[in-house]
Amino acid sequence: MDYYTLVLGSIFALSFLYTLAKLCSRGNKKLPPGPSPWPIIGNLHLLGAKPHISLANLAKIYGPIMSLKLGQITTVVISSSTIAKQVLKHQDQVFSGRFVPDALQAHNHCKFSVAWLPVCPQWRTLRRILNTNIFSSNRLDANQHLRSQKVKELIAYCTKCSQEGAALDVGQAAFKTNLNFLSNILFSKDLADPFSDSKDLFSAGTDTTTSTLEWAMAETLRQPRIMKKAQAELAKITGKGKRIEETDISRLSYLQCIIKETLRMHPPVPFLLPRRVEQDVELCDYIIPKGSQVLVNVWAIGRDSTFWEDPLVFKPERFWSSDLDMRGKDFELIPFGVGRRICPGLPLALRMVPVILGSLLNSFNWKLEADIGPNELDMEEKFGFTLAKALPLRVIPSPL
Template sequence: MVDVLLEIASDPNLEVQIDRDGIKAFIQDLIAGGTESSAMTVEWAMSEILKKPEVFAKATEELDHVVGRNRWVTEEDILSLPYVDAIVKETMRLHPVAPMLAPRLSRKDVSVDGYDIPVGTRVLVCVWSIARDPVLWDSPEEFMPERFLGSKIDVKGQDFELLPFGSGRRMCPGYNLGLKVIQVSLANLLHGFAWRLPDGMATEELNMEEIFGLSTPRKFPVEAVVDPKLAAHLYTEA
């Protein structure tokens, strides 16, 4: 990608021009929005699963039944894995990568809950707080993927209780790809390996502190012991 952008920048005959600062900003956006966010969500999901072995057991049971032990999970399998999908949604609810959505501007004077908001006011939506609102969620601080089984609440920006990718015209443009990457990555981690905490560490000892900022990564990297579950020849093929 960098090579292509540098080639474009060095060609004066192209209609589209980009300088080195533009290349740097473009690559930074790709890394921050396209890889860091997905990896961060998967790490939070694994952290929550390590604290609840029963969730791992339910997920692997579903994966073994739907996918089997002779292959990896593919994108086409996700529609048949409602519990894995529920784990992803619950992770995005409890640990949204972007706690504050992209800023909005009010386009007209409006009154909301007794507050007068004039036109042009910059509005920031805190999805982190919405996801922990006891009015909207039962036991909001608890990791319970089961809450999404049979639920119509989705992450596509139409259900305001759950907006990990935002909503409307300023919604994340790559949400569809990002969601698939997270779902397939997490499903294969659960399907191909057996995970547990290091010897001597109890589940309540797993530190779940987060760094609050433009993103919400773990304060300390998660540590886990992993053993292969699938046949050895699958790793060779992969």
């Protein structure tokens, strides 16, 4: 009898707490709308393995600005370019704080990272160093020969695979190329052997570029007409079989369209990095409470059918006559963020991605491992720090 009394009492207590939480959430009329939280866990049960998709679906119910409880953390999710512009441009200063995950607070790593530091004198110093000494146009021009050498080594590795009829892991090969370029800038040496299977360092500078290149190759392989069109442009502009130089990029319009379309459908960091408000903030007639986490779902913005025609179709031609920019001017396409928190490595990415992708497409023909057909290619996503392919892309190069 005592056992049943305990069970009934527990059910009653949980029901009471749930009702109370629901009433409290309704009572705060200024908080953006959102699903009612459960006791203790809040809305964590709604996220699933792919929170960028789950939150995009919830936004269809609750609107482009909504609030949830992730555990005890009030989280506001932005899913439209209009509100993203309000947050990241017009109110950038009050939304420029950082919400640092517990995992990054171990050993105080977040206190020495430009990505996670709050806007403060130390952050400004680090940002100035990056902008002046690593990612400025003059610096990038000065070390262009290093990037060219690393791309040359990548093509040599692909040639070796072609001669042996072996498949290569596109993501891993791109990772090593980017890693070795960054390590040569900082330490004047390679940290990865391009001909071995060694590989997680400098994730902010390598994983995002790696992800973009892997998705771009995957989408291009799925539609042979896109690959043929890109190869025709490359042959015309640079010459068939040649590596791409950075001076060629501005003339390779279709290649740039492929990269923009890749970043629209597969942004490397689907929520950018989480922001935090340090005081109550008014946004679109709502109040965002102090200490709230703010997520901008750029994955959802890039697939917003109110702006993009056929948003689920990979169609580089949509950018053919468009001046839509990725540098933070147009909020419908903001894979690198905007404002004071824009990715400092943007200038490097805009050089590396087209040079590597163009060189791969212009140097070889490609087919999927194990004679997999283009329509059979698995395009499932794996959510993490970057939005990677669930299954690595393995392809076999052959001479043009």
